[in-house]
Amino acid sequence: MNKFRDIKLLSVNNEKSLIDDAYIILQNNLGKNYIDFDSFWFYVKNNQVLVSINKKEIVGVLIIELTTQENFFNKYNIKGNVNNCRILNIQTIAVKYYKQGIGTALINYCISNYSKYVNIIFTPLWKSISGTNASRLFQKFGFIPFTIINNFWYKDSLGKEGYCPICGSPCTCSVVIYYKVVN
Numbered sequence: 448m449n450k451f452r453d454i455k456l457l458s459v460n461n462e463k464s465l466i467d468d469a470y471i472i473l474q475n476n477l478g479k480n481y482i483d484f485d486s487f488w489f490y491v492k493n494n495q496v497l498v499s500i501n502k503k504e505i506v507g508v509l510i511i512e513l514t515t516q517e518n519f520f521n522k523y524n525i526k527g528n529v530n531n532c533r534i535l536n537i538q539t540i541a542v543k544y545y546k547q548g549i550g551t552a553l554i555n556y557c558i559s560n561y562s563k564y565v566n567i568i569f570t571p572l573w574k575s576i577s578g579t580n581a582s583r584l585f586q587k588f589g590f591i592p593f594t595i596i597n598n599f600w601y602k603d604s605l606g607k608e609g610y611c612p613i614c615g616s617p618c619t620c621s622v623v624i625y626y627k628v629v630n
């Protein structure tokens with residue numbers, strides 16, 4: 448795992464090719480329509496994109512959001528008691544080379560560096576007919592399921608052929624939100 452410990456925030460001052468490489472990892476893993484470049488650029492500008500670099504090559508990407516539980520619940524339309532605790536939302540994670548510890552190193556970095564600022568870490572994970580991606584990885588760190596949102600991308604995917612890399616269009620995948628209390 449040590450070789451993937453070079454993890455940093457991507458910045459608008461980084462070379463364009465580096466930013467493109469990070470974007471391509473997301474597209475290759477999560478589908479071409481998962482995130483458009485303008486949204487990705489917005490996350491870069493807002494210091495929300497962490498990358499794992501090995502010998503100058505980007506090998507993993509993670510998008511984070513520091514927010515409140517209330518905002519997070521509103522964003523995902525979750526009903527329930529809200530208080531104003533601070534949360535870290537690990538929105539997305541994707542790696543270039545599987546099963547080499549890159550994902551583990553990225554999550555480890557997040558927990559070590561952001562736990563002091565938040566009370567809970569949430570992560571919405573993509574659940575398709577093939578299973579819930581990354582659930583084993585997050586469970587290893589003590590994350591547990593919080594709620595499931597069925598047909599999460601259904602409306603967005605209508606009429607967009609090839610929207611989802613698993614079910615196409617319409618997309619009937621769900622999101623399972625996992626969480627871990629850190630403070």
Ligand SMILES: CC(C)(COP(=O)(O)OP(=O)(O)OC[C@H]1O[C@@H](n2cnc3c(N)ncnc32)[C@H](O)[C@@H]1OP(=O)(O)O)[C@@H](O)C(=O)NCCC(=O)NCCS
Nearest residue numbers: 476539540541542545546547548549550551573580581583
């Ligand atoms: C989910 C994802 C990020 C995991 O990343 P990863 O870098 O492969 O994860 P790790 O290598 O840290 O751990 C995965 C497994 O590899 C094992 N592993 C870690 N280092 C290893 C090594 N050097 N040799 C062999 N196996 C290793 C881990 O023990 C773990 O095993 P487990 O499945 O039994 O728990 C990656 O699979 C991915 O990009 N998926 C597509 C995108 C996605 O679905 N993202 C989540 C939804 S938003």
